[in-house]
Amino acid sequence: MIRILLADDHTILRDGIRALLSADADLDVVGEASNGAEVLSMLETMPVDVVLMDVQMPVLDGFATVPELRQRFPDTKVLVLTMLDHENYVTRMFEAGASGYVLKNAAISEITYAIRTVAAGNPFLCSEIGLNMLYKAVSQPLAPVHEVGEAHAGSDLTTRELEVLKLIAEGMTNGEISDKLFTSKRTIETHRQNIIAKTQAKNTAALIKLAVSRGLIS
Structure with a gap:
């Protein structure tokens, strides 16, 4: 049984994820938190295998929570579940200590697979982000030269x-x-x-x- 703590400041989203995960007999949502401070407090008394965590949260966001969590609770894995799809956020969260990164628009089958993957001690990156980064790596044209302080052309904006x-x-x-x-x-x-x-x-x-x-x- 994989014990999961949901961390997101939107109650309706937590309710939806809990309902979807309840269909899997080996996944057990043991708690919910609305910010990183609550996550750290709950982990003091609640054994958890995977924290399914958003990046944008009040009080203590994902960037601040993950390093503290990994230091204090090294056996607990962090799987990021977010809307933020830019590679800068992905890189920062992995550098902070997250084990996986998946988008909120991913299919529930991919999310449950991601949970099992990080719980087993392996890294996970959702297919949409992985493909986008691959396409960008193989097709990125040479960047134009900019004046100091000038913004990039923004050709990768959606x-x-x-x-x-x-x-x-x-x-x-x-x-x-x-x-x-x-x-x-x-x-x-x-x-x-x-x-x-x-x-x-x-x-x-x-x-x-x-x-x-x-x-x-x-």
Whole structure:
């Protein structure tokens, strides 16, 4: 039996994952936490094999939680379950001590396979991220030369990220963008973080400059 602790600040998501995992007789969700501080506190008295953890959480996020967890509870594995798909986040979480990384849009069969893989002491990277990184590695063109401090061209931005970038450049807030695109504010915040990570833009002005260079705004 693999004992699992769910860590995500969205109750409805935890409920959904618990329900899906309950179909597997060898997977047992023994607890739930809404942030990293709760995870560390619960592990003091609760034996857990795998912590299924989001990156973005209040109080103590995944980046801060994982190194502390691995130091204090070395036998407990961490499997990241998140919406953040950029390689920077993947690299940072593995460097922090995570054993696996899977996206929230993955099939439940892949998530359960990932849980069993990391519980057995092996690393896991979900297929979508792995393929994206492979395609990028084999098809990445030579990067153009930029002026010091200039944002990258952003050619690896997704269609949705380019759309969000355009609306940011028009001066819209995350809330206004989420209303316009009929999605959650949290999703827009994730897109914005991905855009910043991919472009290395330091501020909104740099993002606007990028939007102009991409022809998104005049």
